Amino acid sequence: MYQIIKQILRTGIKTETPPDPDDTLRVEVQRIQKNILRHVGRALAIRCVDAGSCNGCELEIHALNNAYYNIEGLGIHFVASPRHADMLLVTGPVSRHMETALKRTYDAIPQPRLVVALGDCGCDGGIFSPTDSAGNPCPSYASCGKISNVIPVDVAIPGCPPTPIAILQGILTAVSGEAKAP
Amino acid sequence: MRLDEFPTKFAKLSGPMPVWHGTVDAAQLRSLCEQVERGGGKLLALWGSDELARDAGYAVHISLVTALGMLCLTLPVSAEHPAYPDISDLFPAANRMQRTLADLLGLYASGVDDHRKWLRHGSWPGSVHPLRKNFDGSTVFPTETDAYHFVTVSGDGVHEIPVGPVHAGTIEPGHFRFSVIGERVLRLEERLGYLHKGIEKRFESMTLAQGAKLAGRVSGDSTVAYAWAYAQAVESVTGTTPPPRAAALRAVLLELERIHNHLGDLGYLGNDVALAFGFAQFWILKEDVLRLNNELFGHRYLMDRIVPGGVACDLDSKGRERILQVFGHLEQEIHTLKDIYDEHAGVQDRFLTTGRVTPDLAAQLGLTGLPGRASSQAWDLRAQFPCEPYDKLDVRMATHRNGDVAARVTVRFEEVQESIRLIRQIMDQMPAGELCASIGNAPENTLGIGWVEGWRGEIMVALHTGKDNAIHRLHPHDPSWQNWPLLEHAIIGNIVPDFPLINKSFNLSYAGVDL
Ligand code: SF4
Numbered sequence: 001m002y003q004i005i006k007q008i009l010r011t012g013i014k015t016e017t018p019p020d021p022d023d024t025l026r027v028e029v030q031r032i033q034k035n036i037l038r039h040v041g042r043a044l045a046i047r048c049v050d051a052g053s054c055n056g057c058e059l060e061i062h063a064l065n066n067a068y069y070n071i072e073g074l075g076i077h078f079v080a081s082p083r084h085a086d087m088l089l090v091t092g093p094v095s096r097h098m099e100t101a102l103k104r105t106y107d108a109i110p111q112p113r114l115v116v117a118l119g120d121c122g123c124d125g126g127i128f129s130p131t132d133s134a135g136n137p138c139p140s141y142a143s144c145g146k147i148s149n150v151i152p153v154d155v156a157i158p159g160c161p162p163t164p165i166a167i168l169q170g171i172l173t174a175v176s177g178e179a180k181a182p
Numbered sequence: 183m184r185l186d187e188f189p190t191k192f193a194k195l196s197g198p199m200p201v202w203h204g205t206v207d208a209a210q211l212r213s214l215c216e217q218v219e220r221g222g223g224k225l226l227a228l229w230g231s232d233e234l235a236r237d238a239g240y241a242v243h244i245s246l247v248t249a250l251g252m253l254c255l256t257l258p259v260s261a262e263h264p265a266y267p268d269i270s271d272l273f274p275a276a277n278r279m280q281r282t283l284a285d286l287l288g289l290y291a292s293g294v295d296d297h298r299k300w301l302r303h304g305s306w307p308g309s310v311h312p313l314r315k316n317f318d319g320s321t322v323f324p325t326e327t328d329a330y331h332f333v334t335v336s337g338d339g340v341h342e343i344p345v346g347p348v349h350a351g352t353i354e355p356g357h358f359r360f361s362v363i364g365e366r367v368l369r370l371e372e373r374l375g376y377l378h379k380g381i382e383k384r385f386e387s388m389t390l391a392q393g394a395k396l397a398g399r400v401s402g403d404s405t406v407a408y409a410w411a412y413a414q415a416v417e418s419v420t421g422t423t424p425p426p427r428a429a430a431l432r433a434v435l436l437e438l439e440r441i442h443n444h445l446g447d448l449g450y451l452g453n454d455v456a457l458a459f460g461f462a463q464f465w466i467l468k469e470d471v472l473r474l475n476n477e478l479f480g481h482r483y484l485m486d487r488i489v490p491g492g493v494a495c496d497l498d499s500k501g502r503e504r505i506l507q508v509f510g511h512l513e514q515e516i517h518t519l520k521d522i523y524d525e526h527a528g529v530q531d532r533f534l535t536t537g538r539v540t541p542d543l544a545a546q547l548g549l550t551g552l553p554g555r556a557s558s559q560a561w562d563l564r565a566q567f568p569c570e571p572y573d574k575l576d577v578r579m580a581t582h583r584n585g586d587v588a589a590r591v592t593v594r595f596e597e598v599q600e601s602i603r604l605i606r607q608i609m610d611q612m613p614a615g616e617l618c619a620s621i622g623n624a625p626e627n628t629l630g631i632g633w634v635e636g637w638r639g640e641i642m643v644a645l646h647t648g649k650d651n652a653i654h655r656l657h658p659h660d661p662s663w664q665n666w667p668l669l670e671h672a673i674i675g676n677i678v679p680d681f682p683l684i685n686k687s688f689n690l691s692y693a694g695v696d697l
Contacts, residue, residue, distance in 0.1 A: 003518070003521065003522050003525070004459055004522055004526075007459075007463065007518055007519070007522065008459065011462075011463065011466065014466055048352040049348055049355075050352075050353070050354050050355055050377070051355075052377050052379050053354075053377075053402070053693065054399040054400065054401060054402040054693050055354055055401060055402045055403055055691065055692070055693045056399065056402025056403070056405065056483060056485070057402070058352055058353070058354065058402075059402060059403060059446075059483065060482075061352050062352060062446070062465075063465075063468075063469060063472065065461075065465065066462075066465035066466060066468070066469045067462055067465065067466050067469075068466070068469050078351075078352055080350035080351070081350075092377075092379075093379055095376065095377055095378055095379045095696075096303075096305035096325065096378075097303045097304075097305060097375060097376045097377070097378055098347065098355060098376050098377070099325065100325070101347050101348050101355065101376070105348055127384075127395055127396050127399055128379045128380070128381065128384060128396075128399075130319055130320055130384060130387060132320070138320055139320070139322055140319050140320050140322070140379075140380050140383070140384075141305065141306050141310075141312050141317075141319055141320070141321050141322060141323065141380060141383070142305060142306075142312070142378050142379050142380035142383070143379040143380055160399075160485065161402070161483070163482065
């Protein structure tokens with residue numbers, strides 16, 4: 001126990017001790033965090049669904065929980081049940097095999113609900129989508145393509161994978177009602 | 183044919199890894215598989231291809247690993263009788279690979295009992311095989327119900343707990359069917375395939391140059407290993423040798439990937455036994471490494487940094503200093519945290535003997551990679567078949583006998599420390615020179631294999647070329663194929679609440695096997 005306490009004290013509070021090269025980044029984190037707090041008060045519950053991602057986007061969602069971004073410290077929680085969620089955060093192109101599960105999860109979230117699509121794959125199907133003769137991404141035998149092909153999307157965050165900062169920004173955009181995805 | 187004859191009878195593929203390839207008939211295939219199994223070798227991968235356009239029916243390809251290297255066998259299969267000998271009696275891991283081959287290509291292992299589908303759910307009918315060349319990948323079928331027969335356990339007080347595909351945490355989708363009595367698990371059956379998005383079909387519409395990006399997205403957390411394996415395969419078919427500096431940088435990237443994944447897992451494993459402190463600490467360290475990756479190489483997860491021919495990034499002396507600086511801190515912190523994990527009675531109580539896979543069972547069922555090494559399966563490509571620059575490094579393999587969560591934690595600690603040592607040594611011996619060699623044309627109908635020890639285990643990319651540098655067929659193979667079935671065994675006799683912990687200690691890829 002003594003060792004643990006010593007280590008905690010030695011580590012300090014990461015969210016407030018900026019290491020040199022990341023000053024700009026840190027200012028950004030704090031600004032976004034403030035904005036999110038202003039809009040959601042003390043609680044935003046997010047349910048994540050991986051609808052077909054390569055798991056790269058999940059890595060950055062996990063990173064939001066680390067001490068640098070400290071998303072839980074803001075009252076933003078990732079919840080286990082869609083029944084408890086205000087927002088659905090979806091990654092990947094939607095695989096045909098996840099189509100039903102994604103729709104059911106969406107239906108289970110109480111209204112009003114927000115949907116954020118994450119990553120290039122979520123935005124337009126990304127590299128996994130074949131293209132039709134005109135060069136536009138199209139569905140395949142195994143993939144429905146972008147998330148808005150399956151459920152309505154409020155905000156789509158590009159990036160492969162989008163950085164934690166971009167994800168925070170996207171969440172903020174969704175809760176502040178500033179944007180609708182095309 | 184005797185097994186020891188293959189290096190003389192079969193062709194060795196060009197490239198840094200010891201891989202031989204030959205065409206065999208069904209009897210030879212069985213016999214070679216039996217000899218490999220008896221000699222303590224293992225099955226790496228099984229896949230198929232459609233060769234109708236070349237008037238050659240279909241083909242089944244099997245890669246086996248022996249102490250000498252990889253033996254890749256091709257068995258031609260006629261279009262009228264698309265069947266091949268079952269090898270799942272020798273290598274149980276073949277079961278799901280054979281079922282996948284039936285789903286995707288309509289080639290059947292003769293004499294098997296388990297005729298269930300594997301990757302196919304309800305999105306296309308059983309009579310359709312998406313990897314056949316005459317199937318248009320953009321055909322969309324109406325969804326059918328997914329009738330799948332789970333093995334049921336009956337008896338007094340036995341009940342089933344179905345979990346997934348959407349799980350409680352932010353993890354990939356898959357279905358787990360537990361049969362339990364009270365809290366104790368009698369049986370677990372997995373059903374995967376939810377992430378199947380047609381990656382292999384997609385590859386077939388790409389050229390060798392285009393495929394690199396997709397290969398790096400088969401399983402995002404292993405992007406470096408896949409990109410390297412893909413590059414090796416392309417370099418093999420085009421007869422390209424990457425410059426020595428590129429080889430050294432590739433190893434730096436691969437070890438960085440190992441470090442950040444292991445750090446993340448060590449944090450989550452602490453979290454799963456209610457030591458949130460462990461999560462907080464290790465994820466600070468992980469984020470430090472991700473930021474270092476971004477600062478030096480331009481991507482937090484190092485995607486697209488390895489390209490066919492070499493690398494798309496460099497490391498100067500300032501970068502080297504930054505790595506040494508971060509590693510100095512990292513080493514010290516890991517040392518402290520390891521002491522804390524080792525001495526924390528609550529943590530050790532949950533880690534020790536939980537989710538045990540004995541060395542015997544591991545050998546019998548083919549456990550591989552990191553969990554394999556925690557159960558005495560001493561395989562590590564970097565130590566056994568070291569390609570440049572590992573041939574100059576004398577990699578120390580981490581192995582343990584206990585096969586429990588504690589052993590898998592220890593292997594991770596040791597591998598992080600070894601990766602730090604390796605990167606330092608590579609940077610000390612960093613050759614000067616070019617970063618990328620130009621890629622020539624690939625002859626048609628040629629096989630190239632890439633084989634890399636990723637953080638989970640062996641990643642293989644098998645590339646069959648088509649006309650004009652197109653991809654005729656590509657099979658990316660994740661070690662999770664071998665290890666998922668062992669997870670079903672590791673949980674037996676444990677309690678349901680320990681499943682997340684055991685699952686995390688394996689940390690297998692869903693995307694990498696669902697394809
Ligand atoms: S956007 Fe990139 S990281 Fe995210 S799922 Fe798609 S390929 Fe993976």
